[in-house]
Amino acid sequence: MSIVRTRIAPSPTGQDLHIGNAYTALINYVFAKKNNGQFIIRIEDTDRTRFVEGSEARILESLRWLGIPHDEGPDNGGPYAPYRQSERLDIYKKYAEELIAKGHAYYCFCTPERLAEMRQDQEAKHLPPMYDGLCKKLDPKEAKKRAAGGEKHVIRLNVPDDGVSTFHDIIRGDISFENKLIDDQVLLKSDGFPTYHLGVVVDDHIMKITHIIRGEEWISSTPKHILLYQFFGWELPQFAHASLLRNPDKSKLSKRKNPVWVSDYKTKGYLPEAIKNYLATMAWAYPGGKDIFTVLEMTQKFTLEAVQTTAPIFDTEKLRWMNGEYLRMKSDAEIKDLIKNFYTDEKLDDALLINILPLIKDRMKLLSEFKSLAGFFFERPRELERPLQESALKIGRDALNNCDWNHDAMEKSIREAAEKGNVKAKDVFMELRVAVTGKTVGPPLLESLEILGKDETLKRLTTK
RNA sequence: GCCCCCAUCGUCUAGCGGCCUAGGACGACGCCUUCUCAAGGCGUAGAUCUCCGGUUCGAAUCCGGAUGGGGGUACCA
Secondary structure (H helix, E strand, O other): OOOEEEEEOOOOOOOOOEEEHHHHHHHHHHHHOOOOOOOEEEOOOOOOOHHHOOOOHHHHHHHHHHOOOOEEOOOEOOOOOEEEEEHHHHHHHHHHHHHOOOEEEEEEOOOOHHHHHHOOOOOHHHOOOOOOOOHHOOHHHHHHHHHHHHOOOEEEOOOOOOOEEEEEEOOOOOEEEEEEHHOOOOOEOEEEEEEHHHHHHHHHHHHHEEEEEEEEHHHHHHHHEEEEEHHHHHOOOOOEEEEEOEEEOOOOOOOOOOOOHHHHHHHHHOOOHHHHHHHHHOOOOOOOOOOOHHHHHHHOOOHHHHOOOOOOEEEEHHHHHHHHHHHHOHHHHHHHHHHHHHHHHHHHHHHHHHHHHHHHHHOOOOOHHHHHHHHHOOOOOOOOOOOOOOOHHHHHHHHHHOOOOOHHHHHHHHHHHHHHHOHHHHHHHHHHHHHHHHOOOOHHHHHHHHHHHHHHHHHHHHHH
């Protein structure tokens, strides 16, 4: 039994790691670790037209931030380096030519213009858009000569006209496609770069990937990959296609309708543990119905067979709840560091933070909520949420002016003054709250005032 | 159009032929606690298990079809 090896193969074509990639990365990672195997990252940068500078670095950084470590990859290397397809061009060329020699691929000299015309024609006739096989009829020797002579060309897969390609999907069972419906896919582009289909099969084989776990958008190209494995005479890996994450309107999760970059969630103040846990519940249900579990716990119980077949909607409401749960599990010292890390360009005092935290940690679901909850500790509110009621405020101000500065003394003083003034105590509390914090909601008032101090509190009560 | 995948509360799901008058979680709502808001506790509403056939003594669970949703259909991944 060979060692289990899984991989994700992101393309550096976006500004960061897509949350959908994080989701498949998590499944791949957990499955590998469950089986004491290895998890690999391979960068599939074969489309120069969509290449985004710096994307790879940000993808790797997001994976690191999430805490999904890889055993081999473009940054840490490994026995099958390089892990960047643009650096492996010779390999793909060699294998494409091997296919040609075996008659399983052919040179194609059709121009993009001819192909466009052909497709238009097919559309008019209500035929499925497929390559018409013009260059397949070329004499192989002649074609080889033309290609060698520098004529612009691609290499296409020679798909058999009959038969059926079937593969077993661990999550979904057997899936079959009729060969005659499979297009003669381009394998090597005219710029010498492979297409995904060639690159992925060659590299997965060379890198000894045992389980291909990817999104369901790849199901319909899997038969092409199966054919390739057969033509090369290679052992087939196992396949598993996980469902795609969706927008609330059920379409494939997209940046038009949702934040999709991992960094978006980091910026919003989500914790990596919460994101991973939430992503995990999208793919798989923990036995016994547990909602909150760590990646380590998941690693013990996970099976691919139990992965969801239905495509879930990515609902940030539940993610928010989960984030709050994780925040509350942390110690004050940990939260302090998280907050300081989150608000990097502000100098927040450690001692003050530690004092504040017990008052706000239960009220905070996202790190980004810290400022609206506790901002008043650091600066006077610029404006008040609503106008003050002077009579109730005055009672509170006088009560605080004449008492010791501790919770019990303040409470006693305020309640007595309220009763004397024939005002509800809670109204006095509220006026004080608005005057001091600027808001009608927030952490417990008296505890906050203890921290804020008598001088600062009274200043806020009088200068308004 | 053609090919493929999927189908249980608004959302995420449990369920793998009798234990289901369908369980849990998020969200919603109500109550308790209370200086506000949370957190916590307790509760309520919410699903004719998409529909129609079939198999079976018995179906959310198995089979077929329909419908709906999604994905694919590129010298993009």
